[in-house]
Amino acid sequence: MSGLRRVIAADLQRSRSHFLLASIGIVVGIATFTFFIALSQGVRAVVLGRIFPLDQLEVVPKSLDIAIGPLAIGTSTLGGDVIDDARVRQINALPGVETVYPKMRLTVPAIALGGESLLGADLRSEIVADGIEPALVAADVGAGFEFRDFDAEPGTPKACTTDDECGERRYCGAPAGTRLERKSRNDDTGRVPEGTATVCRDYVPVLASEHVVELYNGALRRAHGFPKLVPDSVLGFTFELVIGSSMVGASNKGHLVRERAMLVGFSRKAIALGLTIPLGYVRRLNVDFGQPEDAQRYHSVVVMVPNKNDVAAVAKGVSDLNLVVADTGAEQAALLIAIFTLIFALVSAVIVGIAAVNIMHVFFMLVYERQHEIGIMRAIGARRGDITRIIMGEAASLGFVSGLAGVALAFGASFGFDWISQTYVPDFPYKPETYFEFPWWLLLAALAFAVSFCILGAFLPARRAARMEPAAVLSGH
Amino acid sequence: MIRVRGMRKSYRTGKLVNEVLRGVDFEVDHGELVSIVGPSGSGKSTLLHAVGGLDRDYEGSIEVDGRDLRSLSDDALSDYRNRSVGFVFQSFYLLPHLTVLENVALPAVFTRGTQRLGDAAATARAREVLEQVELGARTDSTPTMLSGGQRQRVAIARALFNRPTLMLCDEPTGNLDSKMGAQILALFHALNRDAHITVMIVTHDSRISAATPRTLRVEDGALHDERRELGPPVPSAAVVPAAEAP
Numbered sequence: 001m002s003g004l005r006r007v008i009a010a011d012l013q014r015s016r017s018h019f020l021l022a023s024i025g026i027v028v029g030i031a032t033f034t035f036f037i038a039l040s041q042g043v044r045a046v047v048l049g050r051i052f053p054l055d056q057l058e059v060v061p062k063s064l065d066i067a068i069g070p071l072a073i074g075t076s077t078l079g080g081d082v083i084d085d086a087r088v089r090q091i092n093a094l095p096g097v098e099t100v101y102p103k104m105r106l107t108v109p110a111i112a113l114g115g116e117s118l119l120g121a122d123l124r125s126e127i128v129a130d131g132i133e134p135a136l137v138a139a140d141v142g143a144g145f146e147f148r149d150f151d152a153e154p155g156t157p158k159a160c161t162t163d164d165e166c167g168e169r170r171y172c173g174a175p176a177g178t179r180l181e182r183k184s185r186n187d188d189t190g191r192v193p194e195g196t197a198t199v200c201r202d203y204v205p206v207l208a209s210e211h212v213v214e215l216y217n218g219a220l221r222r223a224h225g226f227p228k229l230v231p232d233s234v235l236g237f238t239f240e241l242v243i244g245s246s247m248v249g250a251s252n253k254g255h256l257v258r259e260r261a262m263l264v265g266f267s268r269k270a271i272a273l274g275l276t277i278p279l280g281y282v283r284r285l286n287v288d289f290g291q292p293e294d295a296q297r298y299h300s301v302v303v304m305v306p307n308k309n310d311v312a313a314v315a316k317g318v319s320d321l322n323l324v325v326a327d328t329g330a331e332q333a334a335l336l337i338a339i340f341t342l343i344f345a346l347v348s349a350v351i352v353g354i355a356a357v358n359i360m361h362v363f364f365m366l367v368y369e370r371q372h373e374i375g376i377m378r379a380i381g382a383r384r385g386d387i388t389r390i391i392m393g394e395a396a397s398l399g400f401v402s403g404l405a406g407v408a409l410a411f412g413a414s415f416g417f418d419w420i421s422q423t424y425v426p427d428f429p430y431k432p433e434t435y436f437e438f439p440w441w442l443l444l445a446a447l448a449f450a451v452s453f454c455i456l457g458a459f460l461p462a463r464r465a466a467r468m469e470p471a472a473v474l475s476g477h
Numbered sequence: 478m479i480r481v482r483g484m485r486k487s488y489r490t491g492k493l494v495n496e497v498l499r500g501v502d503f504e505v506d507h508g509e510l511v512s513i514v515g516p517s518g519s520g521k522s523t524l525l526h527a528v529g530g531l532d533r534d535y536e537g538s539i540e541v542d543g544r545d546l547r548s549l550s551d552d553a554l555s556d557y558r559n560r561s562v563g564f565v566f567q568s569f570y571l572l573p574h575l576t577v578l579e580n581v582a583l584p585a586v587f588t589r590g591t592q593r594l595g596d597a598a599a600t601a602r603a604r605e606v607l608e609q610v611e612l613g614a615r616t617d618s619t620p621t622m623l624s625g626g627q628r629q630r631v632a633i634a635r636a637l638f639n640r641p642t643l644m645l646c647d648e649p650t651g652n653l654d655s656k657m658g659a660q661i662l663a664l665f666h667a668l669n670r671d672a673h674i675t676v677m678i679v680t681h682d683s684r685i686s687a688a689t690p691r692t693l694r695v696e697d698g699a700l701h702d703e704r705r706e707l708g709p710p711v712p713s714a715a716v717v718p719a720a721e722a723p
Contacts, residue, residue, distance in 0.1 A: 002586075003582075003583075003585060003586030003587075003596075003599075004586055006579070006586075007575075007583075007586060010572075010574050010575055010579075011574070013574065014573075014574040372568070372570055373570070373572055375570070376564075376566075376570035376572075377583070377587070378531070378555065378558075379529070379531060379558060379564045379570075380558065380559060380564065380583060380584045380587065380635065380636075381555050381556065381558050381559020381560070381584055381587040381588065381639075382555060382586075382587045383551070383552050383555040383556075383587070384551060384552075384555075385552075386555075386586075386587055469531075469532065469534075470526075470531045470532075471523075471526040471527075471531040471532035472532075474526070474531070474566060474570070474647075475522050475523075475526065475647075
């Protein structure tokens with residue numbers, strides 16, 4: 001250890017009770033700073049990473065609706081709010097865009113039936129669904145499952161009479177696209193046309209958003225007394241889709257299509273509240289219940305923008321194509337988090353600032369107490385700079401140790417906070433295991449913050465110490 | 478050689494100005510042992526501090542070995558104090574939280590350039606000077622564990638650490654009893670005689686001034702130079718090795 005560092009260490013040791021008291025403010029301030037910044041980082045990761053991902057934009061057609069009383073009349077009503085293949089290619093060509101995911105909404109009412117094997121009771125629910133290119137969600141499909149348009153594959157299906165004849169994850173049913181006749185407008189079952197032979201079919205693969213599970217676990221299951229679901233364990237769950245039927249009787253179509261579906265994965269690209277299936281199924285159903293041109297009418301495009309700095313430029317490019325970025329709330333959420341972060345950072349800065357003033361008082365007192373020692377050090381050859389370095393060295397050391405203690409306190413508080421949340425707070429949608437993120441730069445910033453404020457606090461006392469006239473302090477003049 | 482010319486110094490207290498030195502002139506040759514006496518507040522310590530480069534706020538000039546101290550920068554003056562001057566004060570001014578060894582080696586912390594000693598060399602040198610003042614066995618003690626005479630010897634060892642050519646002592650026996658004071662005085666005589674260090678001692682004690690061959694008496698702002706023939710040298714309790722001689 002160099003001589004100056006030894007002097008600093010000895011001074012710190014000697015004045016440890018003074019420094020302990022002086023450091024309390026810094027420790028509390030740094031702990032506050034670290035705790036709240038880590039909290040905002042953690043919340044930001046959940047809100048912007050899972051709820052409102054910032055690296056993907058959902059692009060939709062501009063809606064030119066006019067409100068007439070409670071109704072909006074315009075392009076959305078007239079079916080003008082669609083994007084065709086040419087427009088998808090234009091979006092894909094925008095600088096900063098990595099990939100685009102065209103999505104086609106199922107424009108036919110549909111009902112999902114089933115759930116007894118999972119929940120103990122059958123559920124019947126109106127559903128919304130959209131279709132997406134399977135290749136774009138390949139990474140989200142559960143192990144051992146497939147997400148593709150099985151019905152588009154060539155070949156003659158194998159005839160069957162029972163599910164057992166068809167093998168694992170297949171069933172025996174009417175051929176794909178079989179129109180079922182309704183006995184009445186409210187008939188959900190339908191009747192297979194006479195003479196239709198049953199064949200082995202693959203389940204329609206379904207992806208769901210994590211939002212669905214979060215909402216179910218956080219709210220719905222309590223209302224119905226159902227068990228909590230773990231996303232991975234529900235993969236393979238099967239249910240029935242009745243397309244063309246609705247719980248709103250007036251929306252029922254003249255015929256039905258019944259399909260069996262299987263949950264094969266969870267994806268951020270899946271529709272938030274509904275089901276996402278391979279694009280081919282949706283395209284065929286929309287054409288079946290609508291017009292041939294419906295095969296090229298997409299309702300939105302998910303645009304992946306890996307670099308957040310490109311988001312603004314991509315949004316402008318999209319706007320130039322007469323499209324808009326759907327408002328996901330991400331900007332507002334990011335702004336809100338930034339405001340809270342700023343407020344807490346300011347509160348921390350005020351605490352640390354007040355602590356720095358306290359440190360200044362302590363150092364002024366110490367300089368006064370040690371004036372003879374400073375005088376003798378000057379007498380034996382210490383330069384003014386040496387005296388400054390000794391005082392500043394003590395302040396920096398105090399700041400470093402206080403900063404470490406503050407960070408440790410923040411860590412401890414965050415563990416306590418998480419433990420209380422896990423133990424006592426009921427589940428809610430997107431409840432995280434930890435609310436905190438401690439990136440390396442935050443720890444460095446906390447230490448730098450502590451050291452800087454301590455040095456700032458000791459600046460004037462150090463200057464006074466360095467300017468002491470040794471003859472005056474040694475002779476008492 | 479120390480040459481002081483026309484030195485004036487005054488202190489201001491509110492509107493009152495007290496001129497303690499009114500244009501004093503004197504010279505001190507290498508290897509001299511000089512006492513400075515005078516009433517309290519007469520400017521003895523002021524004179525000593527100015528010669529030691531602790532105070533530059535005066536009129537006139539002070540040259541030490543041809544260097545005008547007032548023309549030196551603050552850093553250069555610090556280096557002068559570090560390398561050429563050893564101070565001994567009445568109140569010892571030891572750092573209470575450092576050991577005896579660390580106190581003695583403290584000047585090494587502020588030495589710059591090629592003369593700077595490494596840790597091991599500094600420790601060895603500190604042990605050497607502590608042996609000279611017969612405190613070689615107390616290196617790990619703290620100042621509070623020592624008697625007044627021992628503390629003053631530690632302060633002398635610290636002053637000797639960088640082999641100064643000039644030793645400035647401000648009432649070095651003021652806090653000691655007569656027996657201890659005599660031992661310290663004998664040590665200064667030995668350092669002056671054997672190591673040829675120039676020693677200037679500010680004192681109120683007439684026995685000390687009587688034991689020095691030359692006395693500068695400061696009175697009413699003026700300086701009176703008195704020289705006397707001394708008898709046999711004062712016996713020394715300390716042994717200053719010949720190697721200390723320049």
